[in-house]
Amino acid sequence: MSEAVIVGAGQVPYSRHPPEGTTTEAVLTAALLRALETAGVRIAEVDGLGVASFTLLPDRAIDFAWKLGVRPRWLMDDSNGGASGLQMLQHAKRALEAGDASTIVLVAGDHFTRETFKALIEGYNRATERFLRGIPHGGANVLFAMLTRQQMEAHGLERRDYGRIAVAQRRWAMMNPNAAFRVPLTLEEYLGSPSVAEPLHRFDCVPVVTGADALVLRAEGNGVRVRALRALHNHDGHEGSGLRTGISVIASDLWDAAAAGPGDMDVISVYDDYPAMVLAQLDELGFVGEEGPREFLRRLDEERLPVNTSGGQLSVGQAGVTGGTLGLVEAFMQLTGRAEARQIERARMAVVTNYGMVLYRYGACASAAVLEVSA
C-alpha cells in the first residue's frame, strides 16, 4: 500500500506592493514552478492538480490546467479560504494512495486590488451580504475584536499577553526572506500601534498581500509524510461562542491516529488570523498545560517556542487563501532542512492547523495534520 509524500514545496515571496501588471495566475504559476524545482519534477509529469484561490475567478482549476499544459486525472477546486491547504491535502493524499494520480500539485494564492478585496469581504457569503454588510462591519476584524475581549475576560489576559505572539512571530519573520514584514517589533510598538477595533490594534491583524504557495505530492519518495489528518467543519452549527474551534473536538483523535503528542512536535504551525485564535488552537491541541495561558505565552516568546516559524500570517502576510498553506509549506521546509536561518535543529515532526471561513461570527472550518520527515 503506497503512502503519499510531499516531495516539494514552493512559495512566491509575499508582497504588500506587487509590481504593476501582477496577476493571480502569474503568482500561482511562479509558486508551482518553484515547487516543481524543489521536487525535481517536470511539468509533463504532473497528472493531478488542486487549486485554491479567491481571485483566479472567473478561471478555475481546469483553466489553470489548460494554460499550464497539464492533463490531470485528478482535479480539484477548493473554495475554503484558510482551510484550503489541509482540505486539498486530505483529498490529494487519498487520490495518490488510490492510484488516481501519481504526481499532484496543489497551488494556493491570491492577488487583490482594493476593489476585489472589498468585493470579497462584502460578498463573502449570503449571511454576510444580508446581515453584516449593512451594519457596516467592514470585515472580520470587529468580530474577532469581540471574541478576543471575551477570551481576555475568561482567562484574565491583557493586550501585552497577546503581544507576545506578534513579537515572537515577527522575530521568526525577520529570518524569512519571503515575509512581507521583517523589521523588528517590540512589545511597546505592538501596544502603541494604531487601534483597529479595541482591543485589536494593527499588529493583531494580518496584512493583506499578494503571494502563492505550492506543494508537490507523489505516491512515494523522500520528503514529508502525513501521519494523521483530521477535519471537522461547522462543529458547533455556528451556535457557539466561537472561542472553541473544531480543533477542540478532533485533537485527541488526531494525536491517537498520529501515535504522537504535542511533546513530540518539533515545529508547530497554527492558523494565525488573530492572536486570540492562535492561543485557542494551541490550547485545544494540548500545548497550554497547567501553567495557564499567560505563562505559556511568556514562554512562547522568551523561550522561542517553534510556533509559526515562518513568521505566520501576522508577519509574512495573508495572500487570500494562503493562510491554509503557509504553515504547511513552512513545515515542509523545516522537516526537510530547507528553513535556512529559521531552521529548527533535528526537526522531524510537525503539527499544522487550518481554520477559517468566517460564515457569520467566527470560522467554521477546522483541520489539523501531523507531518513527519520521510527519507
Next chain:
Amino acid sequence: MSARIWVCDDCGRAVFPPRLLCPNCGSPTFHEEAVDEGTLEEFADPGAGIVGSVRVSQGPILIVRVLGQPRRGQVVSLDTDGDIPIARA
C-alpha cells in the same frame, strides 16, 4: 420594533441567520418570530459605528448595529433596518 429570528416548526429550535434544515431535528420548515430585546454581550468599534453581539433568550446570537452608549451585559431593545438587526442601548 423588533428583530426577527427563525424557529423550527417541529422542535422549536431558534436560529439566526436562517438555515435550510433545522440543526437539531432536520426539519425543513421554520416560522419567523419577532424578538424585542436581548443581552448585549460584547461590542467593538471599528471606526464606522459600534458593532455588537446580542444573545436573545431563545438562544441565537445576533451581530447588531449598536445605537446609544452601550455597556456590556445590558439588556438592549432590538429593531431592524431592513435585514440588519439594530440594538438600542
